[in-house]
Amino acid sequence: MMYSDIGRLNCNISYTTFSTSIRGQGSDNKEFSAMLHKALEGSIILESFPKTTVDVFALVLESGGSDLPVIISCASLALADAGIMMYDIVSSVSVTCIGKNLIIDPTSEEEDHQDASFLISCMPSRNEVTQLTLTGEWTTAKVHEAMELCIDACSKLGDIMRSCLKEAASTLQ
Amino acid sequence: MAETATGKTGMEGEMEVDAYRRLFPLTFYERHLLDSLRPDGRPLSRSRHTSLSLGAVSSADGSALVKFGDTTMLAAIKLEVMTPSKESPDEGCLGIEFHMPPICSPIVRPGKPAEIAPVISKQLEDAILSSGLINLKELSLISGKAAWMTYVDIYCLNADGSLFDAALFAAVAAFSHLEIPLVSLSEGGRVITVSGENLDNTAKELVNKDKRKLTLHSIPFSLTCVLHKNYILADPTAEEESIMETLLTVVLDSSSQLISLYKPGGSVLAFKTMVQDCISYTRKRVKELQKILSEALSDMEID
Amino acid sequence: MAIETGEETLVTPGEVVGDSSDLIAGRGAYVAHHNGKIYASLTGRRSIVPPLPGSSDQKPKVEIVGHKAHGAVPEPGSVVIARVTKVMAKTVSADIMCVGPKAVKEKFTGIIRQQDVRASEIDKVDMYLSFRPGDIVRAVVLSLGDARAYYLSTAKNELGVVSAQSMAGLGATMVPISWTEMQCPLTGQIEQRKVAKVN
Numbered sequence: 084m085m086y087s088d089i090g091r092l093n094c095n096i097s098y099t100t101f102s103t104s105i106r107g108q109g110s111d112n113k114e115f116s117a118m119l120h121k122a123l124e125g126s127i128i129l130e131s132f133p134k135t136t137v138d139v140f141a142l143v144l145e146s147g148g149s150d151l152p153v154i155i156s157c158a159s160l161a162l163a164d165a166g167i168m169m170y171d172i173v174s175s176v177s178v179t180c181i182g183k184n185l186i187i188d189p190t191s192e193e194e195d196h197q198d199a200s201f202l203i204s205c206m207p208s209r210n211e212v213t214q215l216t217l218t219g220e221w222t223t224a225k226v227h228e229a230m231e232l233c234i235d236a237c238s239k240l241g242d243i244m245r246s247c248l249k250e251a252a253s254t255l256q
Numbered sequence: 257m258a259e260t261a262t263g264k265t266g267m268e269g270e271m272e273v274d275a276y277r278r279l280f281p282l283t284f285y286e287r288h289l290l291d292s293l294r295p296d297g298r299p300l301s302r303s304r305h306t307s308l309s310l311g312a313v314s315s316a317d318g319s320a321l322v323k324f325g326d327t328t329m330l331a332a333i334k335l336e337v338m339t340p341s342k343e344s345p346d347e348g349c350l351g352i353e354f355h356m357p358p359i360c361s362p363i364v365r366p367g368k369p370a371e372i373a374p375v376i377s378k379q380l381e382d383a384i385l386s387s388g389l390i391n392l393k394e395l396s397l398i399s400g401k402a403a404w405m406t407y408v409d410i411y412c413l414n415a416d417g418s419l420f421d422a423a424l425f426a427a428v429a430a431f432s433h434l435e436i437p438l439v440s441l442s443e444g445g446r447v448i449t450v451s452g453e454n455l456d457n458t459a460k461e462l463v464n465k466d467k468r469k470l471t472l473h474s475i476p477f478s479l480t481c482v483l484h485k486n487y488i489l490a491d492p493t494a495e496e497e498s499i500m501e502t503l504l505t506v507v508l509d510s511s512s513q514l515i516s517l518y519k520p521g522g523s524v525l526a527f528k529t530m531v532q533d534c535i536s537y538t539r540k541r542v543k544e545l546q547k548i549l550s551e552a553l554s555d556m557e558i559d
Numbered sequence: 560m561a562i563e564t565g566e567e568t569l570v571t572p573g574e575v576v577g578d579s580s581d582l583i584a585g586r587g588a589y590v591a592h593h594n595g596k597i598y599a600s601l602t603g604r605r606s607i608v609p610p611l612p613g614s615s616d617q618k619p620k621v622e623i624v625g626h627k628a629h630g631a632v633p634e635p636g637s638v639v640i641a642r643v644t645k646v647m648a649k650t651v652s653a654d655i656m657c658v659g660p661k662a663v664k665e666k667f668t669g670i671i672r673q674q675d676v677r678a679s680e681i682d683k684v685d686m687y688l689s690f691r692p693g694d695i696v697r698a699v700v701l702s703l704g705d706a707r708a709y710y711l712s713t714a715k716n717e718l719g720v721v722s723a724q725s726m727a728g729l730g731a732t733m734v735p736i737s738w739t740e741m742q743c744p745l746t747g748q749i750e751q752r753k754v755a756k757v758n
Contacts, residue, residue, distance in 0.1 A: 087706065095366045097357055100409045101316045101332040109355065109409070111366060128589070128600055134703055135665075140359040140366075142411070144330065145315050163572050166625045168600040170589070171573030208573040208598070209591070245571045248602050252569055252626035271640070275662035279640060279695060280722075362666075 090132035094120040094139045096154060102146040104191075115151055122155045122204040122214040123162070123173055131168040148190035152177045155204050155214075156240060163248055171206035172248075173213055174240040176233045178202075180219065185229055187236060201226070203233040207241030281499045289487050296325075296493070301537050303479070303491035303544065308425070308552045310433040318434030322426040324491060326416040331408065331426035333434050337447050338405040340396065348395020348403040352381045354410045354423055361415040361494075373412075376420050379518065380410070383424055383507050387476035387515045389431065394470055397439060402447040404436070417493040418480045420505055428475050429549055433556070436468050474509035477545045479538040481505075483524040490537050500524075504531070506538040510546060570599040570623060577621045582607075587623025601625045630664025631657070633700050633709055640721070641669050641711065643694040649673045651690045653698075655709065668708040671698065675712035676753055677719075688739075688751040695722040697755050719755035726750060 096116045100109035119141065127137070139162065141154045152175035159173040179189035180199040189197065199219025205212045217226070277284045277295070288295050298304070304325030313319035316332035323329075340347060354377040356370040364370045384390065395404040408430065410423045438450040482492040484500035497503065502522025507515040514535070519526055526534075570576055577597040579590045585608060587601035599605065601623045608620040633639055633655055641653035655667040676684045690696065697718050698711040713719045716738070725733050725743030733741035735754045742749050 095358060097366075099330075099332070099355070099411055100353070100407070101313060101319075101334055104315060106334045106336065106407050131600075134706065138358070138365075140357070142357045142359045142413070144411075145313055147315075163602050164627075166601055166603075166627045166629055168587070169572045170591075170598065170600065172571060206573060208575070241573075245574070248571045249569045252602050255626055271657055271660045272662065275640070275657040275660060278656050278662050279642070 088133050089129040090127070090134075091136040092120060092124055092127060092129070092139065093136050094123070094141075094158070096141045096143065098143045098146065102143045115154065118151060118214070118216070119155055119158060122175060123158060125211075125213040126159065126169045126171055126173045126206055127162065128168040128170060137162070137167055146191065148192070148194050149177050149188050151175070152188075152202060152204070156244065160244055160247065163244075164251060171209045171211075172241060172244055173204050174207055174237040174244060175202065175204035175214075176236040176240060178229045178233055180221070180225065180229070185225070185232060187232055201229040201233065203230070203237065205234065205237045207238045281495070285484075285496070285499055289484070294489065294496075300487060301490045301540075303541055304493075306425075306544070306548055308429055308548050310429060310552050310556055316430075317437060318430045318432075320426050320429035320433055322422050322429065324418055324422045324425075325493065326414055327418060327422045328412070328414040329410055329419075329422045329426040330413055331410040331423070331430040333430050334407045334409075335434075335437060336405045336407070337397070337402050337439065337449065340400065340403040344392070345400035346396045346403075347392040348406060350381075350385065350390060350392065350395075350406050350408070352384060352408045352410075352427070353377055354380055354412070356412045356415065359414075360412040364415075370415075372419070376423060379420055379505075380423055380427060383476045383478065383516060384408075384427060387507070387509050388473045389428065389475060390470060391473065397447060402439075415494060417495070417497050418491050421478045421480050421491065424476060424478050424507070425545055425549075428472075428477070429552065431470065431472060432475075432549060432553055434470060436470070438468075474511065474513070475546075475549075476507050476509050476515050477538075477542040478505055478507040479534070479541040481534045481537060483522070483526060483530060485524070486530075488530060488533055488537070490541070502526075504534050506534050508535075508538050508542050510542065512539050512542065568605050569603070569626075570605050571602050572598075572600050574599045576605050576623070581618060583616060583618050583620045585620040585622035587625060588621055597621055599623045631659065631661035632663070633658050633667055633669075635700050635702050637700050638718075639669070639698055639700060639711065641696050641698055643690050643692050643696060646686055646690050646692060648686060651686055652708065653696060653711065655711075656695075669698065669700070669711040670704060670708040671696075671711045671713060675701065675710070675714055678714040681714075689753040690720065691723060691726070691750075691752070693724060694720045694752070697721050713753055713755075716756040719753040721755045721757075723750070723752060 094116050096112045100106055139158045155175035163172050178201045179186045179193055179197040181196055186193050199221055202216040204214040307323045309321045312321040313332045317335050318333040320331050354373055356364050356373040358364050358366055397403055408427055410426055439447050440450050442448050481504050482489040482496050482500045483502040502524035505518040509515055575596050576599050579595045579597055584590045584597045588597050589600050590597055603623045603625040606622050610617050637658050639655045640657040641655045643653045645652040651671040653669045655669050673684050674681045676689050698713050701710040701712050704710040723733050725731050727743055727746045727748055731743050731745045733743050736742050738754050740749050741752050
């Protein structure tokens with residue numbers, strides 16, 4: 084491993100054996116781990132901790148749909164609580180498209196029937212997107228609609244996350 | 257110990273208590289033990305604050321979240337229909353697994369699993385099977401055709417010592433919370449589980465209508481103690497376990513019968529009186545744990 | 560200029576805490592170049608520090624004091640206490656336990672190279688006669704080192720082994736008797752070390 088002037092971020096997501104309706108193997112999810120890394124990387128001031136690695140481990144206790152956005156928002160909260168320097172918190176929301184309907188924060192069942200999906204992670208107070216993932220077929224108009232829906236939800240979620248952090252910080256003191 | 261004390265006095269002045277505690281953990285602890293008080297303010301024989309909540313995982317058939325101080329365990333039970341083996345056609349099966357994901361401790365990393373996890377898995381299996389907590393015959397649905405495969409998974413969410421005790425308590429609490437799903441016979445004679453929503457339209461015969469709870473015969477509870485010189489420290493934290501290496505775990509059932517006793521080596525040899533003291537501490541602890549469990553169960557009924 | 564002293568407000572990363580036209584961003588805050596605003600980068604209390612008299616910039620500084628105390632982090636020049644983990648022919652590995660008087664929370668590894676053990680006759684240093692695994696060493700951080708470890712030095716009189724247990728076992732702490740020797744109080748056996756001078 085090379086000496087590095089900036090910090091590193093390392094992400095790992097795993098599922099419990101009982102997180103899904105049929106008992107699983109409780110394995111790591113490599114794809115989600117990589118996406119979590121990409122969603123958070125841009126929000127962290129890596130220059131503030133040279134030659135140090137920050138590990139983010141997520142364990143999904145119960146999977147009920149919209150797993151990745153929940154993990155991303157949760158991990159960002161944990162980083163902010165740990166006192167890691169960052170430009171902004173990251174809130175993440177997903178939307179599923181079934182037929183002509185857009186469904187925000189879909190459940191597993193809704194995700195199973197989806198025609199297309201849209202996930203956005205953003206830094207709410209800086210109005211910057213750290214990650215955007217589209218799957219399936221989208222029309223330009225629908226993308227716009229989904230984007231607005233998500234950005235609005237991200238900013239609301241961000242407010243809730245901030246009040247959570249403040250509550251935790253004030254009870255500690 | 258006089259030499260040890262004088263040898264280090266030169267350094268105490270230049271560092272904070274926390275730093276001294278890390279550098280000379282044993283000396284630090286021995287000073288506290290002289291006053292019969294541990295650094296966290298507990299008397300030697302007292303366990304940490306213990307809490308239990310049932311039904312923490314809604315997708316499981318039975319679950320429990322247990323905290324011993326900072327040590328946190330989540331146990332969940334899932335039942336699946338299986339064909340019983342030829343040797344025991346009217347018995348179900350029990351699979352117990354203990355997991356230590358990277359989130360639980362800085363010493364566990366992805367690709368570097370905790371060595372202790374499979375050891376605790378085996379100990380849990382031994383304690384649960386040999387206590388007679390579960391009668392495997394009760395897990396049978398139709399003799400020779402269908403029985404329950406019972407998966408018990410215990411996840412350590414935060415590892416701060418006495419892992420076996422917390423895991424065992426979480427497992428038995430999950431068993432007390434367990435509700436067996438309803439099953440019915442399909443046209444082809446296959447056994448299928450019936451979920452709440454389509455209960456009405458499958459007005460067919462339910463195989464196990466009256467049998468939703470397992471009879472728990474004798475419930476095992478345990479207490480781990482750290483032995484150091486003549487001291488016995490009940491319910492040790494991870495720091496205490498790492499500094500004073502001799503551990504003794506006693507498993508008793510609800511009527512205080514001895515189920516098992518582990519003393520995996522260590523530099524302190526346990527005298528008879530020490531073992532007896534550990535057992536009597538465990539008796540007291542069993543009463544505490546029983547009370548916590550029955551309170552949690554009666555809270556469930558009110559809800 | 561919005562300066563509330565008195566009741567300090569709690570802020571979270573990403574919240575605007577001022578404008579760079581009338582404040583300087585201190586610890587836990589940063590300036591966004593696109594709009595010149597100052598944002599918080601930590602969760603904690605916002606405080607305003609008045610400028611030092613005589614400093615060139617007369618703007619007050621906005622700082623965020625984190626809500627959680629972090630462990631100390633070694634920096635070049637800091638005096639550390641470390642526990643020796645491995646002794647090799649050319650280097651010694653040690654875990655850094657304290658920076659100054661403060662304990663570290665995370666694991667930091669340090670290396671003492673042969674040329675950094677003592678100030679004189681540096682080519683004649685025998686690592687095995689200078690340190691033993693388990694020794695507690697006072698050292699100074701030379702540099703951030705390589706990817707794995709900080710480079711440490713004991714090349715000063717007051718640096719070196721400050722506490723060591725004798726090889727004879729029994730866990731007895733040895734007493735320094737010269738700057739190269741320590742003695743076991745129980746067996747009288749003498750062992751070689753790079754001993755730190757006791758003040």
